[in-house]
Amino acid sequence: MSEGTLYDKVWEEHKVTELPTGQDQLFVGLHLIHEVTSPQAFGMLEERDLEVAYPELTHATVDHIIPTADQSRPYEEDAAEEMMSELEENVREAGIEFSDPNSGDQGIVHVVGPEQGLTQPGKTIVCGDSHTSTHGAFGALAFGIGTSQIRDVLATGTLAFEKQKVRKIEVDGELGDGVEAKDVILEIIRRLGTEGGVGYVYEYAGSAIESLGMEGRMSICNMSIEGGARAGYVNPDETTYEWLEETDYFQENPETFEELKPYWESIRSDETAEYDDVVTIDADELEPVVTWGTTPGQGVGITEPIPAPEDLPEDKQDTARRAQEHMRVEPGETMEGYEVDVTFLGSCTNARLPDLRRAAEIVEGRQVHDDVRALVVPGSQRVQRTAEAEGLKDVFEEAGFEWRNAGCSMCLGMNEDQLEGDEACASSSNRNFVGRQGSKDGRTVLMNPRMVAAAAIEGEVTDVRDLKEVQTA
Secondary structure, X not given: OOEOOHHHHHHHHHEEEEOOOOOEEEEOOEEEEOOOOOHHHHHHHXXXXXXXXXXXXXXXXXXXXXXXXXXXXXXXXXXXXXXXHHHHHHHHHHOOEEEOHHHOOOEOHHHHHHHOXXXXXXXXXXXXXXHHHHHHHHXXXXXXXXXXXXXXXXXXXXXXXXXXXXXXXXXXXXXXXXXXXXXXXXXXXHHHOOOOOOXXXXXXXXXXXXXXXXXXXXXXHHHHHHHOOOEEEEOOOHHHHHHXXXXXXXXXXXXXXXXXXXXXXXXXXXXXXXXXXXXEEEHHHOOOEEEOOOOOOOEEEOOOOOOOHHHOOHHHHHHHHHHHHHHOOOXXXXXXXXXXXXXXXXXXXXXXXXXXXXXXXXXXXXXXXXXXXXXXXXXXXXXXXHHHHOOHHHHHHHHOOEEOOOOOHHHOOOOOOOOOOOOEEEEOOOOOOOOOOOOOOOEEEEOOHHHHHHHHHHOEOOOHHHOOOOOOO
């Protein structure tokens, strides 16, 4: 097993005891909740006459079901209004801080936590959402959990976990024009598979990772779960500390920042750390990656041909055939020129301010294709306000995009933002499963934000490098 990694150090720091099951009981440093997976857990507490053990370590927001067009109450969808009302009541009774829409801080849970400084190196973080691995970008151990586990964390502040192996993924070199963090993680999943990370957490390292800003690191850690890993993380460094120092938490507690920094440094993986596996990737060889199928692992470089099912491992062939039939693609062709009906710029993977800025650079001075419905959904109200102040909203709207309020939106289609019929969508989100964006016949192509912008303009999947000179993410 691994030794001397950040994972090992933080695990031991939070270990309460070893349970008879062989699992370890870990103390949870931050519990993030939202409206979809928490109501049942609060109901379980009520049935047992239990209270929330550490409300000060819990933070709530609303993101999955909230409308992004008309947010007036009551919400048009009865289910959305019911979930929102339950969350409001639960957090009020428990004394949990709530980033609600009236606070100006509402947004996707994995955007809200980092931007407020709640997410910090060395913390154990859990949330009833699979993409909680996002927070590992700060050097935290962050896990998605289920409803019964949410109950346990609310009641005890702890949770039972099985320790995983650690795979180090070194990405060295320099990302080229039009290539972003999203392409790095799509390439990793393409190479290792959607089940390649089962039993592992991923440590992302190497010069290409270190050169990324926090937003790019979050995009990579966000999709660790799509590769089967239990979590993903990046060792904290000066880039991490500069981000944190500007957040609300440390602006209000500057002395705490100085006190914690030595601890953050101490939890970095040792130079002599031992890993269970090491994978290397050459960043110089990467190009924009898009998916051709119905899993994030079915991806291909924009100039590369779609693989023939018979050329894939035997256990992948039937899935590939079904995916190609659903997506209406042919082996040997490239994804360039694949017609799209909808483009979605948003989600916890790619809806932060730098994502919107880069996409706006592609959009400015151009027009959305006549046959395309294009949406921009900021990841939080803070992102939205800043983007609007910078004029990004104007750039997108003048080009023909719809500018929405913060929320998960079309990433999973739990509100009104959904595909219709067999529409094809160029999406900056994290999953392309059949039915993921609201229609069982809908087709989703995952790509980086600038590629989404290019698809909106051209009406088809387009190599953004052919549109204009772009800067490395």
